[in-house]
Amino acid sequence: MFMDSPVGRLRIVETQGFLKEISLADIPGARVNKDGKIIKTVENFPQAVTQKTEVLERAQQQLKEYFAGIRKNFELPLKPDGTTFFQSVWSALTDIPYGETRTYGEIASAIGKPSAARAVGMANHHNPIMIVIPCHRVIGSNGQLVGYAGGLDVKKKLLDLEMKYAG
Known part of the structure; x- marks a missing residue:
């Protein structure tokens, strides 16, 4: 899923009910998988979901609130891959x-x-x-x-x- 924001277009990715990535859509920076190996972004997450889901919609709403100065803490299920x-x-x-x-x-x-x-x-x-x-x-x-x-x-x-x- 993509979202426009004051800092640029964001890519928001979910896998199996967890938020896996929020990144600038035009910067395909390297990421680290669960084994600590550098990988590319969303394309390499198995079962990555980019269409709208409940988790992605909540993430988008909370990001909008953050950019509006309303939200100071996020309440999202996170599961980033890394060492x-x-x-x-x-x-x-x-x-x-x-x-x-x-x-x-x-x-x-x-x-x-x-x-x-x-x-x-x-x-x-x-x-x-x-x-x-x-x-x-x-x-x-x-x-x-x-x-x-x-x-x-x-x-x-x-x-x-x-x-x-x-x-």
């Missing part, structure tokens, strides 16, 4: 409050691997469910916007949107 390490990073990302940021080092410390800031960056890069798993909230140790698979302009738009509605 155990990537899963731990993605879980930690969901703990970053709306409108706030954390550094790669802070995320590394939060998952008990304080020297793994670069690996956290790699996990962020391979996050298959943008916005809902908020890797856009992770910044460099100097406070600068760095590393976003959708481009720094998209990261800035998402952070600006959250700052506008935070509080």
Whole structure:
């Protein structure tokens, strides 16, 4: 399923009742499968569903609410594919409050691997469910916007949107 948004056209994918991907439709970035191997996007998810389903409609509605500044937390069944390490990073990302940021080092410390800031960056890069798993909230140790698979302009738009509605 596709959805137009303030940051571009989004591709939303479900597999077996779980949200598997939200990505910019025009950026077919590499993703990681359950074995940790880099794969391409939706075309490689077995039994991927892109027509409207209840999960996809809920995801679309919640994304609309997010972009309108109404929704601060998502309530969707997620099942991103990735290594155990990537899963731990993605879980930690969901703990970053709306409108706030954390550094790669802070995320590394939060998952008990304080020297793994670069690996956290790699996990962020391979996050298959943008916005809902908020890797856009992770910044460099100097406070600068760095590393976003959708481009720094998209990261800035998402952070600006959250700052506008935070509080």
